[in-house]
Amino acid sequence: MSWQYSSAALFLLLAIVAGLGRILRGPTAADSMLAAQLFGTCGVAILLLLARGLEWEVLQDIALVFALLAALAAVAFALRTWGGTER
Amino acid sequence: MMDAMGIFDMVLALALPWLGWRLLASPDLFRAMVLFISLGLLMALTWVRLQAPDVALAEAAIGAGLTGALFLSALRRLERLSEAERRLAFAGKREEEDEIPPERHRRAKPVAYGLALLLLAVFVLLLAWSLAQTPAGGGLGPAVGEQLGQSGVRSEVTAVLLNFRGYDTLLEVMVLFLAALGVWSLTRVRLPLQDEEPGPVLATLVRLLAPLMIMVAGYLVWIGGSRAGGAFQGGAVLAAAGVLLLLANVTVVRQIPAALLRWGLALGPLLFLLTAVVCVAAGGNLLEYPPQRAGAWILLIESASAVSIGVTLAALYAGGRPPEPPAQDRGGEQGPGRDADADAGGRQ
The missing domain is CATH 1.10.287 (Helix Hairpins)
Incomplete structure (x- = not known):
């Protein structure tokens, strides 16, 4: 695996770890949730980088599932927590 | 690097x-x-x-x-x-809390921590012991690889889950089925009564995402034969489509007949069990498929299981059995009393 792919993946993982601070500090629920969404995006990017770097196609499927299901949590948050209509 | x-x-x-x-x-x-x-x-x-x-x-x-x-x-x-x-229950709760004397609290804490630490130590010891027992570079991988040709699929994991140790998966599917039955027997699902148009953003998202999720679910089941994927993963993505539709409160969801949901729930376990019984009746072992048709059998069972797992997980999210009265009339849960009232009102 060439160093470009692995160092980019490492950088994105460090971005996730840095984002953990945002979740812990908040201050609002939306900040935490958006940080989690950022993790989803970073995770997809890491998986795609590893898929290219390791030439391991399965990782693309995992990235696809991640991308699809990250949207689900965002929708649930927008409807159920973020001032969603009374249900 | x-x-x-x-x-x-x-x-x-x-x-x-x-x-x-x-x-x-x-x-x-x-x-x-x-x-x-x-x-x-x-x-x-x-x-x-x-x-x-x-x-x-x-x-x-x-x-x-x-x-x-x-x-x-x-x-x-x-x-x-x-x-x-x-x-x-403000008053009632207060009294209940007061019943436990504070000194017992103080004594319980170290005991709980000690027990937790002890369990952790036992767990670590067990891990170390099993690590020492495992032969280097062995495991069951080579044994599975040898038999892979007979399994009907090219993915080792699917071969183990659906063929070599099919009864494990059969029992897992049954566990999920029982979980859904348990939730359904407790309560009826409460969907919002009114027709609420989802906003334009949500409507577009649902229109784009739901078909894509269903397609990916099918893809995962299919690809499970040759690499990572399979019924559980496909079913989970299918369930995500169901949860998305439930969240967006799309009218279609409330119009799904309850009988169809029940059959969807039972399809996977039923087919799996039937296959097992037929295999035994034909003189083989439980879930011993004919080797030349094994791939087709596995795909069939996986597809049916994926549908059932999807319905089960979405039903677990919804949290109850489907509403009894036809949804397009009044929607939601309504007792027989309300129906009688409405009838009386109509007659007057």
Whole structure:
């Protein structure tokens, strides 16, 4: 695996770890949730980088599932927590 | 290079337990939930690094996606419940709390921590012992590889799950089925009564995402024959489509006949069980498919199971059996009393 792919993946993982601070500090629920969404995006990017770097196609499927299901949590948050209509 | 990936693994190994600890220690339930979603993501990455893409797929679908939506909805319900309870049972709760004397509290804490530490120590010892017992470079991998030709599929994991140890998967499918039965026997689902048009953003998102999710679910079941994927992963993604439709409160969801849901729930377990019985009746072992048709059997069982797992997980999210009266009339749950009233009103 060439160093470009692995160092980019490492950088994105460090971005996730840095984002953990945002979740812990908040201050609002939306900040935490958006940080989690950022993790989803970073995770997809890491998986795609590893898929290219390791030439391991399965990782693309995992990235696809991640991308699809990250949207689900965002929708649930927008409807159920973020001032969603009374249900 | 090796070095960057080494640091990558180190960061993962450090971040994962730290995240788990923060998640358990968080007094704020919402924050704990967001941390849980993040934990699911790091978990999936860890499974990828451990060369277990099947588990990573399941973790991505269930840990990071479905559970997040489930927790968010549960949290909202909890908040409303606790508000109502605080008003109703304020006095009663106070007395109950006072019954435990404070000195017993103080004594219970070290005992609980001691027990937890003891269990942890036993667990670590067991891990070390089993690690010492495992022959180097062995495991069951080579044995599975030898027999792979007979299994009808090219993926080792699917071969084990659906062929070599098919009864494990049969029992797992049954467990999910029982879980859904348990929830259905407790309560009836409460869908919002009114027709609420989802906003343009949500409507577009649902229109784009739901078909894509269903397609990906089918893809995962199909690809499970040759690499990572399979009924559980496909079913989880299918369930995500169902949860999305439930969240958006699309009219179509309320118009699905209850009988269709019941059949969807039972399809996978029923077909799996029938296959098992037929295999025994034909003189073989439980789930011993004819070798030349094994691939087709596995695909059939996986497809049916994926549908059932999808319906089951979505039903678990909905949290009850489908509403009894035809949905297009009045929707939602309504007792027979309300129906009688409406009839009387019509006659007058």
